[in-house]
Amino acid sequence: PLVTTGELITRAAAARSAVAAFNVITLEHVEAVIAGAESMGSAVVLQVSENAVRFRYGRLLPLARAAVAAAEHAAVPVALHLDHIQSDDLLRQAPDAGFSSVMYDGARLPYADNLAATKAAVDWAHAQGLWIEAELGRLGGKNGEPPLDAHAPGARTDPAEAHAFVADSGVDALAVAVGSSHAMTTRTATLDHDLLKRLAGALDVPLVLHGSSGVPDGELTAAVAGGIAKVNVGTALNIAMTGAIRDFLAAHPEAVDSRKYLSVGREAMVRAVADIIRVLA
Ligand code: G3H
Ligand code: ZN
Secondary structure, eight states: OOOOOHHHHHHHHTTTEEEEEEEOSSSHHHHHHHHHHHHHEEEEEEEEEHHHHHHHTOOOOOHHHHHHHHHOSSOOOOEEEEEEEOHHHHHHHHHHTOOSEEOOOOOOOOOOOHHHHHHHHHHHHHHHOEEEEEEEEBBOOOGGOOBBBTSSSTTSSSHHHHHHHHHHHSSSEEEEOOOOOOOSSSSSOOHHHHHHHHHHHHHHOEEEEOOOGHHHHHHHHHHHHHTTTEEEEEEHHHHHHHHHHHHHHHHOOTOHHHHHHHHHHHHHHHHHHHHHHHHHH
């Protein structure tokens, strides 16, 4: 069934566990995430990013409608989240498109501008009954930009600044920069667990880990124990899908039916989803 992100995160945070949130780009991603979650008997978040909407010719509704229908028929609770939103126009489409939550991404902005833009997004989202996440500190790696130097100013989330940011903006959850980076194709990130502990101590909202594809299993387990309640995974699904399709087409150069390779790619994503959920369980 379709449920809200807020209820899944609240329950996970209370149990000191985490909900996996997977970025979906195609219908095959949607189907694979739900099948993987069903195989584990776990609730899951399907998230659509602003970049994914751009890929879909700028249109949110076709993929969103499909995701809602898939969620409604799922055997496990499934929530829909709009991810890394910078466009007000897209933000305002969230409720009608079936999303119960959004992530407003002002992390590129200087602190005061991030706070002001996030607060405006929070006020609007809460009036609509939406749960809203924001980001402070920078992970890098989005849109092809290199991962930030972990020691660069602003690359890590400062606990005192985060405390003020959450209090002044009213966000429901905070994405923190603790050593992960977006779009990593190797699982070689090392997290700053001491910083995560200080952030968890300073904040009374659930924490979100982005760029989790590059984080090894043991680091993920420790991050959940340290206060991460939502684990965002995107690139791992693309690695699984693309690798499986590449191998299939290399072995079957005569193949033309798209179902042949899409099904192979989808099954690889189902396994990747189950692998992540197993680590978080
Ligand atoms: O918001 C999305 C996540 O941060 C995904 O990051 O593609 O590096 O796993 P990833
Ligand atoms: Zn992210």
